[in-house]
Amino acid sequence: MPLNQSLKGKEYPEVAFTVERDQVLQFADAVSEDAAPFRDPEGAKAAGYPEQVAPPTFVTKVQILSSAQVVTDQELGLNYMMVVHGEQEFEWGRPVVVGDELRATPRIADIYAKGRHEYLVIEAELKDASGETVGISRSTLISRGTAER
Amino acid sequence: MARLGFDQVNVGDEIPALSKVVKREEVKAYADASGDQNPLHQDDNFARSVGFPGIIAHGMFTMAHLVKAVTDWAGDPGALKRMKVQFRAVVFMDETIVARGRVESVDPETRRARLSVWVEVDRAGERQLPIKNSEAEVELK
Numbered sequence: 568m569p570l571n572q573s574l575k576g577k578e579y580p581e582v583a584f585t586v587e588r589d590q591v592l593q594f595a596d597a598v599s600e601d602a603a604p605f606r607d608p609e610g611a612k613a614a615g616y617p618e619q620v621a622p623p624t625f626v627t628k629v630q631i632l633s634s635a636q637v638v639t640d641q642e643l644g645l646n647y648m649m650v651v652h653g654e655q656e657f658e659w660g661r662p663v664v665v666g667d668e669l670r671a672t673p674r675i676a677d678i679y680a681k682g683r684h685e686y687l688v689i690e691a692e693l694k695d696a697s698g699e700t701v702g703i704s705r706s707t708l709i710s711r712g713t714a715e716r
Numbered sequence: 717m718a719r720l721g722f723d724q725v726n727v728g729d730e731i732p733a734l735s736k737v738v739k740r741e742e743v744k745a746y747a748d749a750s751g752d753q754n755p756l757h758q759d760d761n762f763a764r765s766v767g768f769p770g771i772i773a774h775g776m777f778t779m780a781h782l783v784k785a786v787t788d789w790a791g792d793p794g795a796l797k798r799m800k801v802q803f804r805a806v807v808f809m810d811e812t813i814v815a816r817g818r819v820e821s822v823d824p825e826t827r828r829a830r831l832s833v834w835v836e837v838d839r840a841g842e843r844q845l846p847i848k849n850s851e852a853e854v855e856l857k
Contacts, residue, residue, distance in 0.1 A: 597749035598780035604793060623796050624780040631751045652775040656800035662793050
């Protein structure tokens with residue numbers, strides 16, 4: 568079953584996310600980031616940051632939360648068992664730090680077929696409490712073998 | 717850690733290769749830390765049911781390792797401004813992933829360097845590229 572192309576451009580409800588210290592430590596441990604700015608506030612301040620810094624791909628957590636709404640959208644017709652992660656792009660405005668209150672509004676940036684597969688591009692802009700853009704995530708998911716032949 | 721200066725970077729420079737053996741417990745820790753609990757990364761039986769010999773690492777786990785290679789080289793996590801990767805091969809448990817990168821261009825106006833970046837795995841004597849044709853942009857001091 569091909570994906571519902573008419574959902575191109577659809578926006579989903581905002582996701583809010585507060586960055587907690589234990590989450591940052593857990594993520595830094597999981598990706599073996601042992602540099603001082605990731606470990607404690609003192610190490611971060613010595614490097615010129617206001618608070619303990621999250622590893623750059625920590626924003627994946629927000630991306631997963633926000634894209635969950637898209638992949639489970641019944642109208643889209645995506646079978647998640649057939650999905651692989653094809654591409655990922657991040658733009659970083661500034662590093663995420665402990666205490667950040669992030670908000671992300673996901674949207675379907677594109678849906679297209681190439682050969683037997685379909686490609687779903689989910690974009691989410693992350694903003695902090697002041698409205699400043701902290702980062703942008705673009706994920707391309709490949710729906711294997713679902714293109715119309 | 718101090719951020720690399722613009723004058724310290726030249727086109728053609730390679731960043732130090734960063735190797736890591738992918739362990740099952742690390743992939744589980746990544747699932748918990750990231751929130752991606754897809755059974756493809758935890759349950760061998762499930763992985764076999766969709767055509768793999770066993771569980772595979774999350775693409776984002778491999779990307780995080782590549783990011784570390786770039787930010788360790790740049791000397792500052794805040795130096796990394798953009799990264800775009802293509803996932804082109806899977807990574808199995810106990811394989812060694814090697815993150816690499818090369819400076820392709822530098823822009824004195826923005827003080828940014830553009831790198832090509834990739835991740836290699838040696839599988840039975842053949843080089844696989846879990847991440848290939850990918851790029852990163854780093855802001856230098």
